[in-house]
Amino acid sequence: MTFGEIARKRMHILPVVAAFLALATVPQTSLAATAEAPVAAAPVAAPSAGSPNAADDTLPAAAAAEGSTAAAAPAGGGYTPLDPRQWIKGQPVDGGLDVQPQYSPIGQRAHTFHIWLVWIMAVISAFVLGLMLYTMIRFRRSAHPVPTKTAHNTLIEIIWTVVPVLVLVGIAIPSISLLKAQFESAPEDAVTIKVTGYQWYWGYTYPDNGGFEVISNMLPEGQAEPRGEPEHLGVDNRLVVPVGVPLRMQVTGADVIHAFAVPSLWFKIDAVPGRLNERLLTINEPGIYYGQCSELCGARHGYMPIAVEAVPLAQFEAFIRSKGGTMPGDAPATPAAAPSAAPAQQPESAVEGAPGAGAAPTASPAPAPAASANPA
Numbered sequence: 001m002t003f004g005e006i007a008r009k010r011m012h013i014l015p016v017v018a019a020f021l022a023l024a025t026v027p028q029t030s031l032a033a034t035a036e037a038p039v040a041a042a043p044v045a046a047p048s049a050g051s052p053n054a055a056d057d058t059l060p061a062a063a064a065a066e067g068s069t070a071a072a073a074p075a076g077g078g079y080t081p082l083d084p085r086q087w088i089k090g091q092p093v094d095g096g097l098d099v100q101p102q103y104s105p106i107g108q109r110a111h112t113f114h115i116w117l118v119w120i121m122a123v124i125s126a127f128v129l130g131l132m133l134y135t136m137i138r139f140r141r142s143a144h145p146v147p148t149k150t151a152h153n154t155l156i157e158i159i160w161t162v163v164p165v166l167v168l169v170g171i172a173i174p175s176i177s178l179l180k181a182q183f184e185s186a187p188e189d190a191v192t193i194k195v196t197g198y199q200w201y202w203g204y205t206y207p208d209n210g211g212f213e214v215i216s217n218m219l220p221e222g223q224a225e226p227r228g229e230p231e232h233l234g235v236d237n238r239l240v241v242p243v244g245v246p247l248r249m250q251v252t253g254a255d256v257i258h259a260f261a262v263p264s265l266w267f268k269i270d271a272v273p274g275r276l277n278e279r280l281l282t283i284n285e286p287g288i289y290y291g292q293c294s295e296l297c298g299a300r301h302g303y304m305p306i307a308v309e310a311v312p313l314a315q316f317e318a319f320i321r322s323k324g325g326t327m328p329g330d331a332p333a334t335p336a337a338a339p340s341a342a343p344a345q346q347p348e349s350a351v352e353g354a355p356g357a358g359a360a361p362t363a364s365p366a367p368a369p370a371a372s373a374n375p376a
Contacts, residue, residue: 079318081238082288082309085228090264090289090308100264103284103310106182107266113174120171186248186280193241195251197258197271197293200300204239210325214239218303232302233290238309242316247281256298262291262308270295283310 090100102111138144194205196213205213216237219227224234241247251260253271261268269279283289291306311319317327 079315079322082286082311083228084234084288087286087288089285089287090262091230091233102264102266103287103289104265104267105282105284107264109181110178110266113178117171120167124167184280186246186278190246190248190280191242192248192250193239195239195249195260195271197253197260197297199255199298200304202304202306206320206325209320209327212323212325214323216307218305230290233292233305233307235305235307238288238307240309240311240316240319241283242313243283243286243310245282245313249279249281251277257295258293258297258304259295260291260306261294262289262306264289265308268294286310286312
């Protein structure tokens with residue numbers, strides 16, 4: 001019996017293959033339909049009393065930051081950063097084999113697609129391996145001393161052409177849909193955050209809230225661990241954003257090309273000097289999420305980590321006011337005299353002995369609420 005005759009007798013497996021491909025695409029298609037629904041207006045889930053990571057936006061900032069649902073702090077209290085011992089959710093782990101757990105809608109969708117791809121690759125690999133083993137055993141020299149003279153078989157060639165095409169089409173449909181979703185524009189009511197990459201630290205500007213800039217440097221050696229943060233990832237000032245709210249992330253570079261990347265939020269975008277790249281980001285849960293510059297940018301490239309702190313809207317408002325900023329709807333303040341500009345920090349150099357990213361940069365004082373905002 002030739003290989004072509006075997007294939008003709010095994011035609012009944014084609015419906016099984018087609019059914020498998022259909023099942024592989026159904027979960028991805030249904031997930032795509034779910035992800036198409038707007039997430040901006042979705043309320044944050046009510047916190048569970050037993051969960052240490054359940055933030056309550058009805059509490060003052062200090063009480064909510066500690067994860068407490070007990071007595072409320074006195075009214076008028078300032079912003080208290082989240083305690084990293086309780087709130088770290090996105091960070092690398094030793095021996096990790098998979099991508100980090102995802103805390104954004106697009107990240108959860110991409111992670112599900114990733115799992116399906118792994119299973120599809122496993123099934124294809126197992127099928128090809130089984131086919132190779134069958135051929136090696138069935139047509140070995142001792143069991144098949146007279147080799148077949150078959151040089152061409154139409155049916156086999158149709159099968160090994162059509163089946164891979166169907167597999168690729170089944171992968172391409174959700175893949176293109178996912179790619180399209182990652183480049184959707186932010187809605188008009190999104191909160192704008194401008195991220196600037198410097199050599200070698202980050203600057204976070206809030207154009208919608210007064211235009212002030214927060215400078216973020218990596219904590220020096222030995223200072224992160226006592227605070228409950230991982231070494232080389234902890235920073236002195238985190239990027240504070242509201243949870244469950246669409247964010248218009250505008251990213252640029254001040255000197256060379258950087259890349260703003262937070263794996264647990266499925267977010268990565270280049271910071272190019274003279275160019276403003278924009279992406280939509282929504283974070284599902286309160287917490288602290290770590291990332292790093294992902295573009296080789298100089299001698300201290302590995303020392304400019306990213307720490308994103310997502311908090312309920314009430315805590316975000318407390319943070320903005322603690323920096324002298326404003327919230328939409330605030331009454332305009334009396335214009336103040338423009339402060340004298342302080343010299344900006346110059347880019348670090350690669351010369352041995354030059355100060356590193358741990359040195360505090362010289363920044364201009366925060367402008368008054370009514371001052372002109374830093375253009376996005």
